[in-house]
Amino acid sequence: MSAAPTAPSSxxxxxxxxxxxLYRGREGMWSWVAHRVTGVAIFFFLLVxxxxxxxxxxxxxxxxxxxxxxxxPVMGLGEAGLVAAIVFHAFNGVxxxxxxxxxxxxxxQRVMLWIxxxxxxxxxxxxxxxxxxxxxxGE
Amino acid sequence: xxxxxxPKAPRxxxxxxxxxxxxxxxxLYGWVFMRASGALLIVLIFGHLFMNLVAGDGISAIDFxxxxxxxxxxxWQIWDLLMLWLAMIHGTNGMRTxxxxxxSKDGTRLVLKGLLYLAFTVTVVLGTLVIFTFNPCPTDAPLxxxxxxxxx
Numbered sequence: 059m060s061a062a063p064t065a066p067s068s069x070x071x072x073x074x075x076x077x078x079x080l081y082r083g084r085e086g087m088w089s090w091v092a093h094r095v096t097g098v099a100i101f102f103f104l105l106v107x108x109x110x111x112x113x114x115x116x117x118x119x120x121x122x123x124x125x126x127x128x129x130x131p132v133m134g135l136g137e138a139g140l141v142a143a144i145v146f147h148a149f150n151g152v153x154x155x156x157x158x159x160x161x162x163x164x165x166x167q168r169v170m171l172w173i174x175x176x177x178x179x180x181x182x183x184x185x186x187x188x189x190x191x192x193x194x195x196g197e
Numbered sequence: 198x199x200x201x202x203x204p205k206a207p208r209x210x211x212x213x214x215x216x217x218x219x220x221x222x223x224x225l226y227g228w229v230f231m232r233a234s235g236a237l238l239i240v241l242i243f244g245h246l247f248m249n250l251v252a253g254d255g256i257s258a259i260d261f262x263x264x265x266x267x268x269x270x271x272x273w274q275i276w277d278l279l280m281l282w283l284a285m286i287h288g289t290n291g292m293r294t295x296x297x298x299x300x301s302k303d304g305t306r307l308v309l310k311g312l313l314y315l316a317f318t319v320t321v322v323l324g325t326l327v328i329f330t331f332n333p334c335p336t337d338a339p340l341x342x343x344x345x346x347x348x349x
Contacts, residue, residue, distance in 0.1 A: 098295060101288035105316055108281065108324045111264070115327050117335065118261035118342040125259055137256065144242060151235045158232065185251065192255035 080157065085168040093150050096143040103140055134193030138186060145181050149174040227290055234283045241280040265333035265344040274328055281324045289317045 080086040110128075113121040127133060153170045157163035163170070219227075248267070250256055267273040292313050300306040334347035 094291075094295065097288070097291045101292055104284055104288055105320055108320045112323055112327045114261060114264050114331060118338045121261045121264070122342065128259070129257055134256070137250070141246060141250070144246070148235075148239045148243070151239065155232050155236065189250055189255060192250075192257045195257075 080164055080167055085171045089150055089153070089171050089174075093147060093154070096147040099143050100140070100147060129193065131193055134190065137193075138189060141185060141189070142178075142182055145185075146174070146178055149177050149181075231287060231290060234287045238280070238283055238287060241276060241283065244276070245280060261342055262344045265331075265347075268328070268331055269333060269344065269346065278325065278328050281328070282321060285317055285321050285324075289313060 081090050110121075110124050113124055128137065150171070153167070153174050156170060157167050249259060268277075293310060296306060296309045296313065300309055334343055340347065
């Protein structure tokens, strides 16, 4: 991006992250934080999700009863949050791979985060209305 | 007169970290695995979410019959098995990194990673057994809860 060149002595220059670091400050750091937070959240859901699915081995009634709780509105909003976490983690994961494997990745890492956020918004805009209709009975 | 270190002097050897949790190239292989499995998981999980939450009636259509109908096909059995294993290894390795970063006491780290590996083993074994021993037509269940291909 074409940022205005700042004189080395200007106060802004002092606030800038040291050259050559990608994970300290601003987009590089906050995307790392968000990646970590979403990753931990998804991991704990995964443990619960394998347990609830395992109820198919107990009886159809047991499975249907527990999966029924996923269909109430509060859980429906939780699922929306879960999908949001997964979509961000997935798209930012692609960004991480591009930073690591594409020669120009580190140079464009900030722009790529804004692309990730843009794709996230588009994906959630496609998913949310449909999911919320299923949850809140719009049919 | 104060002296400063010669900036061109060779850097003293870096002190070895007091604790090394892995040896050799293990961390490198873990790093590569996170990226390789991550790429596969994007396809597997987005497909899973689309089939279960978007297509048809989404979450309101999920019940025993829905799961049984999916697992009648080897494609979804393999899909879910692969997803289970890759996601659990990917997630467990991520959690291991988080524990290593924040739990500075040896005892705390040991306990947390012990719990983590226990959760990993239980979840993966349970999930794998469920996929392979699943019976879509249990004989003692009411027929209306079962997929349509179960005829008494």
